[in-house]
Amino acid sequence: MSTSDPQLEPQVKAVAEQLRCLVCQNQTIADSNSELAVDLRSQIREQLQQGRSEQQIADYMAQRYGDYVLYKPPVNAATALLWAGPFTLVVGGALAMTIAIRRRRPKPGSTSKEATATVTVPTGAGGADA
Amino acid sequence: MKRSWGVWLVVAAFAVLLALLGRGLMLNPRELPSALVGKPAPIAQLQALPQLPNVQTAQRADLRTGAAPTATQLLGQVWMLNVWASWCVSCREEHGVLMDIARSAVVPLYGLAYKDKTDDALVWLRQRGNPYAASFDDATGRMGIELGVYGVPETFVIDRQGIVRHRSTGPLTQREWAEVIRPLVERLKRTQA
Numbered sequence: 001m002s003t004s005d006p007q008l009e010p011q012v013k014a015v016a017e018q019l020r021c022l023v024c025q026n027q028t029i030a031d032s033n034s035e036l037a038v039d040l041r042s043q044i045r046e047q048l049q050q051g052r053s054e055q056q057i058a059d060y061m062a063q064r065y066g067d068y069v070l071y072k073p074p075v076n077a078a079t080a081l082l083w084a085g086p087f088t089l090v091v092g093g094a095l096a097m098t099i100a101i102r103r104r105r106p107k108p109g110s111t112s113k114e115a116t117a118t119v120t121v122p123t124g125a126g127g128a129d130a
Numbered sequence: 131m132k133r134s135w136g137v138w139l140v141v142a143a144f145a146v147l148l149a150l151l152g153r154g155l156m157l158n159p160r161e162l163p164s165a166l167v168g169k170p171a172p173i174a175q176l177q178a179l180p181q182l183p184n185v186q187t188a189q190r191a192d193l194r195t196g197a198a199p200t201a202t203q204l205l206g207q208v209w210m211l212n213v214w215a216s217w218c219v220s221c222r223e224e225h226g227v228l229m230d231i232a233r234s235a236v237v238p239l240y241g242l243a244y245k246d247k248t249d250d251a252l253v254w255l256r257q258r259g260n261p262y263a264a265s266f267d268d269a270t271g272r273m274g275i276e277l278g279v280y281g282v283p284e285t286f287v288i289d290r291q292g293i294v295r296h297r298s299t300g301p302l303t304q305r306e307w308a309e310v311i312r313p314l315v316e317r318l319k320r321t322q323a
Binding site: 022023035036039040043062063064065066067092096099100 | 136140143164165166169245270271272274275276277278280281
């Protein structure tokens with residue numbers, strides 16, 4: 001019910017965009033037109049007018065609606081896999097790839113010769129045939 | 131030999147990932163973990179709310195709405211809070227269960243009329259019966275935000291210390307009352323005596 005202050009609106013939108021609408025999931029509170037989202041936006045507006053920081057408002061929402069409302073979930077035991085998973089996969093994949101490539105490649109020292117050989121052998125053979 | 135070990139590792143990792151994703155598909159995204167369970171209920175804010183005026187009903191002449199619960203009623207005893215609205219269709223579904231809870235006199239049941247017009251709320255209580263020992267009037271929905279309500283009806287069980295012990299979203303069923311809430315209330319009453 002707070003009076004809208006055009007200067008504040010971008011900030012209201014910025015906070016609302018980080019919060020998930022609970023009624024129409026997969027929409028942010030900024031996008032949703034559900035009644036709850038409208039109420040929560042006016043709550044954000046009110047708190048900004050009271051001089052509370054964006055972080056404080058996000059915390060306020062998370063305390064009441066759970067971490068679920070945060071589009072950027074905090075790092076804790078429950079979200080460890082979520083945060084670490086992709087990096088683990090990339091590092092693990094890179095490691096596996098390195099090992100696989102190393103193994104496929106012949107012993108160091110003989111590398112260059114053999115590599116040249118494999119390339120030249122077919123050509124040489126073809127030449128011999130002709 | 132070494133090579134096949136690596137292949138199995140990849141297969142195992144893939145299977146684990148598949149199992150995780152599969153489980154994710156089975157979960158109901160509407161069933162949200164409640165942030166308030168285990169935390170203090172916002173009792174002070176609740177007490178600051180206006181009450182719906184007196185309602186007497188034929189079914190429950192002894193139950194009236196209008197007198198605000200005192201601090202000792204909200205702190206020091208186990209109680210339930212039902213968030214409802216006259217515009218809420220599924221609140222009709224649970225109304226009979228709420229009446230049964232009130233009749234059982236196991237636990238005081240308070241109501242919170244969420245974003246409702248006072249007149250509509252009163253008509254509802256008069257026509258259908260009033261299960262509430264008292265009704266808070268949350269016309270703006272502010273209290274709903276304090277409670278983390280995202281859809282009515284919702285029901286909370288609060289213990290003697292004012293800690294929220296249980297929250298159910300959606301219409302209460304006879305079964306949930308009999309199998310979950312009533313045993314919980316009785317346990318809380320016993321253990322915290």
